[in-house]
Amino acid sequence: MELWFTEKHTDNVNFSIKVDRQVYSGQSEFQRIDIFDSLEFGRFLTLDGYMMLTEKDEFIYHEMIVHVPMNVLPHVKKVLVIGGGDGGAVRELVRYPEIERIDLVEIDEQVVEVCKKYLPQTAGKLDDPRVSVHYADGLKFVRSRKEEYDLIIVDSTDPFGPGEGLFTREFYGNCFKALTETGAMVNQHESPFYPVDAVAMQRAHKRIIDSFPISRVYQAHIPTYPSGHWLFGFASKKYHPVEDYHAAGWSARGFRTKYYNDKIHVGAFALPNYVKELLEEM
Ligand code: AAT
Known part of the structure; x- marks a missing residue:
């Protein structure tokens, strides 16, 4: 089974990273916070499903x-x-x-x-x-x-x-x-x-x-x-x-x-x- 994180960059373009495992998921007063591990970009942080940073870049x-x-x-x-x-x-x-x-x-x-x-x-x-x-x-x-x-x-x-x-x-x-x-x-x-x-x-x-x-x-x-x-x-x-x-x-x-x-x-x-x-x- 493969798990993928996908962010919609436009209505017609998606950006996806294959996820190794989900490390954290939580909902704060302001936004949803997720952390994933991936092979290509290392660990990455998303807020409300938008990419904030990856360890790699x-x-x-x-x-x-x-x-x-x-x-x-x-x-x-x-x-x-x-x-x-x-x-x-x-x-x-x-x-x-x-x-x-x-x-x-x-x-x-x-x-x-x-x-x-x-x-x-x-x-x-x-x-x-x-x-x-x-x-x-x-x-x-x-x-x-x-x-x-x-x-x-x-x-x-x-x-x-x-x-x-x-x-x-x-x-x-x-x-x-x-x-x-x-x-x-x-x-x-x-x-x-x-x-x-x-x-x-x-x-x-x-x-x-x-x-x-x-x-x-x-x-x-x-x-x-x-x-x-x-x-x-x-x-x-x-x-x-x-x-x-x-x-x-x-x-x-x-x-x-x-x-x-x-x-x-x-x-x-x-x-x-x-x-x-x-x-x-x-
Ligand atoms: N260093 C790269 C990561 C970020 S995250 C930006 C941070 O801004 C988040 O932690 C968010 O909680 C915080 N933030 C959002 N609004 C406010 C606010 N009004 N006052 C203080 N902090 C705030 C930047 C990512 C860039 C993404 C580009 N696509």
């Missing part, structure tokens, strides 16, 4: 959402991560000794507990002394913050269900206010490929452009997200993600990464024509 997403901003912004001391209860973004952040404090704002405590138990590969650094975990809605959390964070990482689910508020104009405006004068916000920016995702991506982009003086999009290929072509947004008050990137600083750190490197940093901001057109159309 999560490095791409987490390295790109963290190392890109960390190598543009000087003196990052205080970071806010919204979502990201799996701990993958935090794991990459704690590698930087200059970071003094990381606030992780995750709406769903059960995600954190389940990941700590079943996904130590991502959740293993959530106990770092610099990390404080807050169980709250990110939309509400940022409302009261003023000029507090050097970097905000929006590591959220897609724009429906609990993640919906994290794609609103109100949220981006409050992130702007919560950032210090040289701060920046990076977000997972959906996929440009299938029209159902591209519409959400365009809408989010328009709102970010209206909220920040500098706003650029960069890309990575993530095999287990719809179409495998994923975008990130870099929205900033002062620093430009390519012009203010210093390759020498990154090299000097001597970090070992599996995806991110010097050339990728710059190259990721080079977008295919159809993506540029989608972004300009707005």
Whole structure:
């Protein structure tokens, strides 16, 4: 007997992974949480049936959402991560000794507990002394913050269900206010490929452009997200993600990464024509 996990990527396209065994299934106040083991992608986490991460390819997403901003912004001391209860973004952040404090704002405590138990590969650094975990809605959390964070990482689910508020104009405006004068916000920016995702991506982009003086999009290929072509947004008050990137600083750190490197940093901001057109159309 074979067991398969299937996610509908469009009405006409399904993405399936053969499952070795189901490790966990639960329903929280916010969403259904499942963990599966597979031969091809290792262990993976889904929320409401949507893929969040697999052990095999999560490095791409987490390295790109963290190392890109960390190598543009000087003196990052205080970071806010919204979502990201799996701990993958935090794991990459704690590698930087200059970071003094990381606030992780995750709406769903059960995600954190389940990941700590079943996904130590991502959740293993959530106990770092610099990390404080807050169980709250990110939309509400940022409302009261003023000029507090050097970097905000929006590591959220897609724009429906609990993640919906994290794609609103109100949220981006409050992130702007919560950032210090040289701060920046990076977000997972959906996929440009299938029209159902591209519409959400365009809408989010328009709102970010209206909220920040500098706003650029960069890309990575993530095999287990719809179409495998994923975008990130870099929205900033002062620093430009390519012009203010210093390759020498990154090299000097001597970090070992599996995806991110010097050339990728710059190259990721080079977008295919159809993506540029989608972004300009707005
Ligand atoms: N690191 C890759 C995994 C994620 S999960 C995103 C997390 O955001 C989930 O744990 C979810 O509970 C949390 N979340 C959703 N809405 C909110 C909210 N309003 N406030 C705080 N946390 C929230 C990202 C997957 C990207 C998927 C791309 N297809």
